[in-house]
Amino acid sequence: MDPRLEPIFDKVLERNAGEAEFHQAVREVFDSLSVVVGKRPEYLDNGVIERLCEPERQIIFRVPWVDDQGEVQVNRGFRVEFSSVLGPYKGGLRFHPSVYLGIVKFLGFEQIFKNALTGLPIGGGKGGSDFDPKGRSDGEVMRFCQSFMSELHRHLGEYTDVPAGDIGVGGREIGYLFGQYKRITNRYESGVLTGKGLGWGGSQVRTEATGYGTVHFANEMLSTRGEDLEGKRVVVSGSGNVAIYAIQKAQQLGAHVVACSDSSGYVVDEHGIDLAHLQDVKEVRRGRIGDYASERGSDCHHVTGGSIWDVPCDVALPCATQNELDEKAALTLINNGCRIVAEGANMPATPEAIKAFGTSAVLFAPGKAANAGGVATSALEMQQNASRDSWSFEHTEERLAAIMTGIHDRCAETAEEYGAPGDYVLGANVSSFLQVADAMTAFGVI
Numbered sequence: 008m009d010p011r012l013e014p015i016f017d018k019v020l021e022r023n024a025g026e027a028e029f030h031q032a033v034r035e036v037f038d039s040l041s042v043v044v045g046k047r048p049e050y051l052d053n054g055v056i057e058r059l060c061e062p063e064r065q066i067i068f069r070v071p072w073v074d075d076q077g078e079v080q081v082n083r084g085f086r087v088e089f090s091s092v093l094g095p096y097k098g099g100l101r102f103h104p105s106v107y108l109g110i111v112k113f114l115g116f117e118q119i120f121k122n123a124l125t126g127l128p129i130g131g132g133k134g135g136s137d138f139d140p141k142g143r144s145d146g147e148v149m150r151f152c153q154s155f156m157s158e159l160h161r162h163l164g165e166y167t168d169v170p171a172g173d174i175g176v177g178g179r180e181i182g183y184l185f186g187q188y189k190r191i192t193n194r195y196e197s198g199v200l201t202g203k204g205l206g207w208g209g210s211q212v213r214t215e216a217t218g219y220g221t222v223h224f225a226n227e228m229l230s231t232r233g234e235d236l237e238g239k240r241v242v243v244s245g246s247g248n249v250a251i252y253a254i255q256k257a258q259q260l261g262a263h264v265v266a267c268s269d270s271s272g273y274v275v276d277e278h279g280i281d282l283a284h285l286q287d288v289k290e291v292r293r294g295r296i297g298d299y300a301s302e303r304g305s306d307c308h309h310v311t312g313g314s315i316w317d318v319p320c321d322v323a324l325p326c327a328t329q330n331e332l333d334e335k336a337a338l339t340l341i342n343n344g345c346r347i348v349a350e351g352a353n354m355p356a357t358p359e360a361i362k363a364f365g366t367s368a369v370l371f372a373p374g375k376a377a378n379a380g381g382v383a384t385s386a387l388e389m390q391q392n393a394s395r396d397s398w399s400f401e402h403t404e405e406r407l408a409a410i411m412t413g414i415h416d417r418c419a420e421t422a423e424e425y426g427a428p429g430d431y432v433l434g435a436n437v438s439s440f441l442q443v444a445d446a447m448t449a450f451g452v453i
């Protein structure tokens with residue numbers, strides 16, 4: 008890190024004590040910014056970098072609700088409105104027991120840069136709760152969502168803050184949240200949430216967008232080497248929304264997807280993952296990946312615990328969660344001949360893993376570039392809501408593909424310009440930082 012950035016980073020550590028994931032996300036960006044402050048020291052003059060690390064607003068609230076046994080449960084809700092310099096705060100809600108302020112801040116910080124990369128007018132924010140939807144009935148999830156929105160609604164608005172889904176928040180939760188927002192405000196304000204159902208203001212391709220976009224990005228990376236996904240052996244971690252649609256798009260492009268995972272372990276299916284079966288287990292029955300393996304029979308095996316990155320592949324798509332791919336896993340992937348790693352999740356590779364990829368022949372793309380298809384399609388949903396229109400699947404997918412190609416090229420060109428060809432981390436961080444910082448400078452000290 009450039010020594011002029013060190014005191015700013017130390018202050019971030021001090022002001023956000025104990026928030027390890029947030030520190031990690033800031034550090035990664037600062038490491039890339041060394042080349043910027045070397046060339047353009049004026050970015051150190053007007054407090055832009057300090058201001059960028061401090062959320063514009065942070066909301067923490069109580070979420071009381073009654074479970075099916077009639078017991079009162081209390082969770083904690085969060086919304087970190089990080090930056091509205093390019094548009095209304097935009098970013099998902101995560102419902103998972105690991106959620107605390109440090110996770111929401113890391114996600115919100117990443118979202119600023121990711122959203123800038125899309126080229127669409129959206130700022131950065133993130134929210135969520137330590138509520139665990141696993142094993143909860145629909146009624147419990149509904150009552151939780153209603154209580155969550157009873158507080159959050161006063162901070163939202165189509166020009167103010169527009170949440171969507173993330174881990175633990177899908178179509179069901181967005182439905183309950185939108186219903187409660189509409190009821191409390193007496194406004195049918197479609198553009199206040201994205202990821203809505205297709206019959207009530209949702210966009211085609213939004214469900215598929217993050218996974219599809221990640222695969223599109225990986226294909227663009229391959230194309231810089233004169234290759235494509237056809238016939239490639241692919242491993243996708245996770246089995247939630249991002250993983251499922253990454254598998255689908257990779258298969259459509261002729262790849263052979265052999266493994267996926269959940270928190271209990273991973274499955275290897277040498278015949279290729281049977282997506283319809285996986286969707287039935289995960290999306291319809293809300294079951295576990297072990298069920299998929301036992302129902303598939305002898306050619307498919309389930310490994311309890313262990314690391315999915317032990318499975319040899321050409322292309323690895325980490326689509327589960329933060330810090331799921333460490334240095335050891337990276338070295339295993341490299342030794343097994345993996346050539347492309349594109350992050351479908353947010354920050355799944357640890358800093359040590361990214362370093363290992365950087366000193367190998369692997370091309371690595373960070374989530375803020377490779378998984379931006381989800382939020383980009385959310386912005387397309389907002390466009391459709393604002394114009395009271397709805398687009399076809401084909402048209403929306405074309406827009407998504409063009410946006411992903413644009414992000415890929417923007418990152419690759421910036422990396423080249425700053426003397427680090429093929430460094431998508433540097434390209435993504437520098438290119439988005441410059442856009443955000445220039446807008447902040449134009450607005451004065453606010």
Ligand code: GLU
Nearest residue numbers: 098099171172173382385
């Ligand atoms: N949670 C997704 C992300 O990490 C999507 C956010 C959105 O659509 O607003 O980018």
